[in-house]
């Protein structure tokens with residue numbers, strides 16, 4: 501499946517089969533000798549009585565992730581397709597960070613309650629900075645990098661740029677991931693604000709590299725930019741990523757809602 505080009509191998513393990521180990525995740529994710537994907541998603545029997553199903557997330561390098569916005573929409577679409585979740589009513593899915601409410605937006609796209617952004621440095625975690633700031637500065641790669649930081653259940657840094665096509669994604673992304681400032685590494689977004697309701701974004705993801713879209717990264721970008729007054733998240737922001745658009749807004753409780761595509765591509769059997 502994919503959500504705006506962020507692609508997944510989805511394993512339905514609700515019959516109790518074991519979750520894949522990191523070696524199997526890396527083999528599945530290999531774009532030349534496996535299936536190829538950014539993340540592996542496993543659907544499992546619900547661990548929470550209020551959820552239709554639980555799920556877990558592995559990055560292409562075999563590391564475990566706590567949050568995946570595009571993956572959450574794909575899980576929701578999978579559960580509706582097989583009749584486990586209602587096609588029109590609301591329901592909940594259980595991620596590694598807890599329950600996400602799933603609704604449909606005005607266009608019929610899956611909308612996920614992604615929770616409230618967490619800006620406190622220890623909660624991100626961001627090391628070496630006292631107190632929450634709109635912008636942090638770090639000496640990196642021979643210069644000073646200015647970035648925002650937030651947790652959407654997983655860690656994100658956001659660098660605002662004038663031209664996202666020219667952003668040093670493949671240079672600064674890995675440098676910041678290896679920096680002492682992010683002890684659990686980080687997803688690094690590069691955002692260009694076009695208008696209060698529209699931004700462009702590229703994300704260098706933890707455990708993968710640059711992807712065509714990152715749902716939690718889109719939420720993180722809007723959260724950081726809204727805090728600086730650069731976008732109007734209460735009225736909604738379209739985030740244009742290389743693989744397509746996501747729609748992000750703050751709901752009346754200060755939580756972030758995200759909607760976008762969830763696409764089935766093919767089904768198969770793994771023979772190794």
Ligand SMILES: N[C@@H](CCC[C@H](N)C(=O)O)C(=O)O
Pocket residue numbers: 506539557559564565566567568569570571654655687705706707708711713714715716717
């Ligand atoms: N692509 C995802 C995020 C997947 C996890 C991330 N790479 C991490 O390690 O935190 C999304 O759509 O949110």
